Amino acid sequence: MRMVDLIEKKRDGGELTTEEINFIIEGYTKGEIPDYQVSALAMAIFFKDMTQRERADLTMAMVHSGDTIDLSEIEGIKVDKHSTGGVGDTTTLVLAPLVAALDIPVAKMSGRGLGHTGGTIDKLESIEGFHVEIEREEFVELVNKHKIAVIGQTGNLTPADKKLYALRDVTGTVDSISLIASSIMSKKIAAGSDAIVLDVKTGAGAFMKTVDDAKALALAMVSIGNNVGRNTMAVISDMSQPLGFAIGNSLEVKEAIDTLKGQGPKDLEELCLALGRQMVYLAKKASSLEEAEEMLKEVIKNGKALEKFKEFIRNQGGNPDVVDHPEQLPQAKYQIEVPAKEDGVVAEIVADEIGTAAMWLGAGRATKESEIDLAVGLMLNKKIGDRVKKGESLVTIHANRENVDDVINKIYDNIRIADHAEAPVLIYGTVTE
Numbered sequence: 037m038r039m040v041d042l043i044e045k046k047r048d049g050g051e052l053t054t055e056e057i058n059f060i061i062e063g064y065t066k067g068e069i070p071d072y073q074v075s076a077l078a079m080a081i082f083f084k085d086m087t088q089r090e091r092a093d094l095t096m097a098m099v100h101s102g103d104t105i106d107l108s109e110i111e112g113i114k115v116d117k118h119s120t121g122g123v124g125d126t127t128t129l130v131l132a133p134l135v136a137a138l139d140i141p142v143a144k145m146s147g148r149g150l151g152h153t154g155g156t157i158d159k160l161e162s163i164e165g166f167h168v169e170i171e172r173e174e175f176v177e178l179v180n181k182h183k184i185a186v187i188g189q190t191g192n193l194t195p196a197d198k199k200l201y202a203l204r205d206v207t208g209t210v211d212s213i214s215l216i217a218s219s220i221m222s223k224k225i226a227a228g229s230d231a232i233v234l235d236v237k238t239g240a241g242a243f244m245k246t247v248d249d250a251k252a253l254a255l256a257m258v259s260i261g262n263n264v265g266r267n268t269m270a271v272i273s274d275m276s277q278p279l280g281f282a283i284g285n286s287l288e289v290k291e292a293i294d295t296l297k298g299q300g301p302k303d304l305e306e307l308c309l310a311l312g313r314q315m316v317y318l319a320k321k322a323s324s325l326e327e328a329e330e331m332l333k334e335v336i337k338n339g340k341a342l343e344k345f346k347e348f349i350r351n352q353g354g355n356p357d358v359v360d361h362p363e364q365l366p367q368a369k370y371q372i373e374v375p376a377k378e379d380g381v382v383a384e385i386v387a388d389e390i391g392t393a394a395m396w397l398g399a400g401r402a403t404k405e406s407e408i409d410l411a412v413g414l415m416l417n418k419k420i421g422d423r424v425k426k427g428e429s430l431v432t433i434h435a436n437r438e439n440v441d442d443v444i445n446k447i448y449d450n451i452r453i454a455d456h457a458e459a460p461v462l463i464y465g466t467v468t469e
Contacts, residue, residue, distance in 0.1 A: 101196035105228035116229035129292035166354030217256035239276030241387025284413015366411035383457035421459030
């Protein structure tokens with residue numbers, strides 16, 4: 037088998053066999069196939085695309101390029117959730133205890149954030165004492181006993197994907213549905229879950245800017261998951277504005293606590309219920325999505341979800357008192373209001389740019405080496421469709437520096453006020469097969 041023949045085959049619109057895909061990924065991982073040939077193949081895939089079978093084969097070839105996590109010792113159906121990113125995306129902090137409160141095992145592997153705010157682990161580390169450095173045996177025991185644990189990403193998962201992703205980044209082949217879908221699904225499958233729920237974002241703060249592109253990606257990933265024996269469903273959700281009100285690590289933890297009390301932002305609660313009901317249904321705890329949603333609402337109402345969050349924090353060394361006393365979370369030194377310059381209706385909040393403003397305060401990482409300030413961030417006081425009077429606060433800046441003129445200017449440049457505007461649709465649809 038020669039790599040040049042396979043490049044030409046794909047270039048001419050041919051379909052690669054399972055053996056050919058395995059040959060490519062194995063050779064590339066071992067360094068036997070050079071970057072320039074894989075770059076050529078990636079460009080051929082970009083223009084000629086792949087069939088559903090090819091996508092599934094590529095995904096599994098990347099899964100088998102490194103370690104896989106064995107969660108078989110954990111009892112029950114393990115359902116994982118993946119979001120394609122966004123600003124103020126606090127869903128994991130709410131969903132994990134919410135679903136675990138229904139006796140469904142949530143064995144979560146999470147990473148640190150790069151970009152607007154920290155990842156799930158950074159957010160949880162806003163809680164004094166909380167840690168994710170636990171041995172695999174303890175991780176399994178916690179999930180079996182308490183139905184919930186979060187561990188840091190470890191091991192040599194999907195090394196082929198890491199190599200291919202870095203190459204796509206510098207060869208103009210990032211925007212390929214087949215390559216994006218295979219990349220995301222290879223990591224999820226290697227992490228050992230039985231079923232997967234995907235939150236595919238669309239809008240200014242998302243990777244997929246249009247609803248059509250987000251639907252295409254959701255369909256591709258659901259198809260891959262179901263083709264390789266993982267029950268998979270997806271929600272297509274809006275990220276034209278930040279989710280919820282909080283952007284920043286400890287601010288998002290507080291917002292998650294409010295949501296578990298039934299007092300959180302309506303959009304965050306709605307999305308968590310939409311994702312959560314799919315998780316409950318795939319775990320076979322409910323016979324319909326409607327029944328699953330009612331079960332989730334009940335554990336918010338009766339306080340079991342909040343109790344599960346406290347238990348989760350305690351089990352991983354954190355101080356559960358923050359749930360009842362969120363003022364114990366890291367607090368910024370300064371709170372600065374950003375007043376509206378005119379009367380009207382908020383017509384646009386450019387999610388990724390507002391996220392960048394939070395990063396400038398120290399809420400996120402510009403590079404992997406950047407230090408995060410867990411206390412800082414932004415609280416939105418208005419969302420798209422809300423009326424605002426001149427002088428009323430649009431955003432509260434939580435900062436540990438006095439001069440935040442750069443952040444204020446960034447906010448004004450990216451929140452537009454008009455005479456009329458409608459709140460955007462939050463959920464554009466679900467993909468189940």
